[in-house]
Amino acid sequence: NAGVTQTPKFQVLKTGQSMTLQCAQDMNHNSMYWYRQDPGMGLRLIYYSASEGTTDKGEVPNGYNVSRLNKREFSLRLESAAPSQTSVYFCASRTGSNEKLFFGSGTQLSVL
Amino acid sequence: RKEVEQDPGPFNVPEGATVAFNCTYSNSASQSFFWYRQDCRKEPKLLMSVYSSGNEDGRFTAQLNRASQYISLLIRDSKLSDSATYLCAVPSTDSWGKLQFGAGTQVVVTP
Numbered sequence: 001n002a003g004v005t006q007t008p009k010f011q012v013l014k015t016g017q018s019m020t021l022q023c024a025q026d027m028n029h030n031s032m033y034w035y036r037q038d039p040g041m042g043l044r045l046i047y048y049s050a051s052e053g054t055t056d057k058g059e060v061p062n063g064y065n066v067s068r069l070n071k072r073e074f075s076l077r078l079e080s081a082a083p084s085q086t087s088v089y090f091c092a093s094r095t096g097s098n099e100k101l102f103f104g105s106g107t108q109l110s111v112l
Numbered sequence: 113r114k115e116v117e118q119d120p121g122p123f124n125v126p127e128g129a130t131v132a133f134n135c136t137y138s139n140s141a142s143q144s145f146f147w148y149r150q151d152c153r154k155e156p157k158l159l160m161s162v163y164s165s166g167n168e169d170g171r172f173t174a175q176l177n178r179a180s181q182y183i184s185l186l187i188r189d190s191k192l193s194d195s196a197t198y199l200c201a202v203p204s205t206d207s208w209g210k211l212q213f214g215a216g217t218q219v220v221v222t223p
Contacts, residue, residue: 031209040120042199042215043156050209058210090155097209098144098163101201103155 002026006091006104013081013111021076021107023091031094032074033101034058034066036087043090049074050097081111115139116202118214125190125221132186133217135200145183146201147174150216156199160185190221 004025013019025032030051035043035058045058049068063085065077074093078085091104115138125131137145144163148156160167162183166175173186187194197216204210 033211035213040215042118043213045210045212048209056207056209059212088153097203100146100158100161101156101211103157105155106153108153 004091004093004102004104006089006107008107009105010108011110013078013109015082015111017081017111018077018079019081020078021089021091021109022073023075023104024073025091025093025102026072027093027095027102028071029093029102030071030096032068033092033094034064034074034076035090035092036060036085037090037106038087046076046089083111085109086111114214115204115212116200116214118198118200118217120215120217122218122220125187125194125219127190127192127221127223129190130186130188131190131219132184133198133219134182134184135202135214135217136180136182137200137202137212138181139202139205140178140181141205142203144203145174145176146211147172147183147185148199148201148213150197150199152197156213159198187219190219192221192223195219195221 033048034046047066052071089107092101147159150156
């Protein structure tokens with residue numbers, strides 16, 4: 001029972017570098033989410049995908065792109081990393097609206 | 113006004129005591145509410161779902177007050193292991209697909 005799997009767990013980037021955070025869930029969930037968490041800020045929604053084939057912006061989408069590759073996978077891409085994107089990133093999924101979220105273990109990203 | 117607001121705390125609670133804290137929300141049409149527990153540097157884990165007036169699970173009780181638009185979480189007989197940050201989550205006003213989180217309430221249970 002893997003649940004929601006995120007890779008990598010840790011990453012250090014230099015300003016301007018690009019990278020993709022991977023997320024996969026094996027619970028047959030329709031909806032998937034990317035959040036970032038900064039000290040004192042709680043979880044802020046970056047992008048979400050309510051169902052396969054759709055993606056929508058969340059609260060803080062600037063500087064990010066996403067791809068819902070299939071029902072299982074939802075990736076987050078930083079095209080040109082900035083120090084302001086230093087954060088902990090969580091992927092999450094759920095069956096649908098009104099249902100609870102299941103989270104991955106997070107990615108600690110540092111941009112120097 | 114933020115969609116979801118919580119008192120950041122910390123709430124310092126003696127072991128065995130009761131602690132309660134609230135979460136206020138903006139979306140008056142919300143039908144589902146969630147309390148998550150988050151340990152330092154770990155992912156949030158669901159503590160309790162609330163779909164009607166409230167829910168109880170062992171030492172934990174969640175109450176929903178629709179008139180005043182807040183949910184509360186009460187922890188009875190606090191254990192050292194209850195020390196964590198408690199996040200509430202509510203559907204966003206602009207999209208049912210979005211789940212908005214509060215910044216969390218830190219609880220520290222002391223011996």
